[in-house]
Amino acid sequence: MHAVDITGRPVGISGRRGTAGIRGMVAVGREHGVDVRTLLTGSGVTPEQVEDPAAVVRAAQELVVAQNLVRACPRPGLGIDVGSRLRLRHYGVWGFALLASPTLRVAAEVGLRRLPLTYATAGVSVRVAGPEVRVQVDDAGVPPAVRDFVVERELESIRGIIGGLLGEPVPLLRIDLRRAPTPGLFRDVPVSFGAPRDALVAPTALLDRALPQADPHTMRVCARECDLLMLGRLDGVVATRVREVFRAAGVLDMESTAARLHLSSRTLRRRLAAEGTSYHRVAAEARHAAAVELLTTTRLGVEPIALRLGYTDASTFTRAFRRWTGVTPGAYRARGPGWASGGTEPSASTAATAPAAASSTNTTG
Structure with missing residues (x-):
């Protein structure tokens, strides 16, 4: 079972x-x-x-x-x-x-x-x-x-x-x-x-x-x-497929994600809306989860993390992180030494799949 x-x-x-x-x-x-x-x-x-x-x-x-x-x-x-x-x-x-x-x-x-x-x-x-x-x-x-x-x-x-x-x-x-x-x-x-x-x-x-x-x-x-x-309560089928793309390739833009799903951008947007969500929301959740994971388990600086998550620079990432959490990435990391106790800098492939660590697993409790 x-x-x-x-x-x-x-x-x-x-x-x-x-x-x-x-x-x-x-x-x-x-x-x-x-x-x-x-x-x-x-x-x-x-x-x-x-x-x-x-x-x-x-x-x-x-x-x-x-x-x-x-x-x-x-x-x-x-x-x-x-x-x-x-x-x-x-x-x-x-x-x-x-x-x-x-x-x-x-x-x-x-x-x-x-x-x-x-x-x-x-x-x-x-x-x-x-x-x-x-x-x-x-x-x-x-x-x-x-x-x-x-x-x-x-x-x-x-x-x-x-x-x-x-x-x-x-x-x-x-x-x-x-x-x-x-x-x-x-x-x-x-x-x-x-x-x-x-x-x-x-x-x-x-x-x-x-x-x-x-x-x-x-x-x-x-x-x-x-x-x-x-x-x-369940995430819709299309939202789940988008997250699967993110786990495999990192957070991509809508056009690239739609192409991997063999959909047009317009169809992807419409189907996500029908499931009560949006591409922006799914991507933000994946980036949020990956950012928390990288900040707490690696020694990467804010700038490298921002680039790995698809942001153009550290300041843009910092503004997004503050919207999610109310604090800056540096303040969040400074709260505890978890990243220093055995964490190592991930490879590019590890970083690309980071969203899976905190946003998509099998489920008791």
Whole structure:
């Protein structure tokens, strides 16, 4: 079972979602003495939006907040603290659809097809191997600076969701982590480090456990509501194809992008408008994500970053960055030393694909 949306496309993190995921990060940050505005810097999210239950943000914005939190509180287990705050009640109708499912197996099928309604920022799949079932998290495309955080958060939040469905703690066999041995992670369950995949591992028989609040009619009604909600949150097909071009070749002008998609510029503009967006907006989001990634993970100066992102000079890029974040690129970088801890200057091909790091990944959480 893999995470795909109702059109059959792989789930991406470029869709929209509520702010519960960011609220969890803000709460943990406050416990460590980090101001909310520091955590939100560069994300385009306001403190008012964080507290607004009706507010909607993009997954890429959530990743920027995660980067800020990790830079301010660099310690193992931070993602577990955040993931423990995401429980079934935070997922609205998606959570009700799972809760009303007859078994965990059905709940997994219902939930995976509608993951854009969660706070996911990494890929997820369920795989059965003989006596073991593995709920795997795939961090491909997640910015390197927050991969450990994202994996921890997703695994802990998945465990909380399953526990909420069962009405009791999840009977895990172990948790597999790809990283080197790290003390203090998931203290209540055996952890296997150096594993080939990050995963929760449980007995396969768990999939067929009957759920205590099963109601097939309610499940079907809630699943239909989820599908309607997803239509409003998923990025359109054409916008997704434009982002794929940007990931492969960097942010191009509209004419060049349209040519790669075998469309005229006029048709591209019209189709993006029909999806509720524009070429300018998609390009700005890609540049924003790439700029944050390059500023936080490389030693490149502002001028080289500006040129790599297609700006004519540093001042034009600086004005755009200030519009996105409220601060200059230099001020944003000065907030933390994340770029200096292992970051290296990327090759031209790496820079060309930088937008993928923070604006388009497979999606749990």
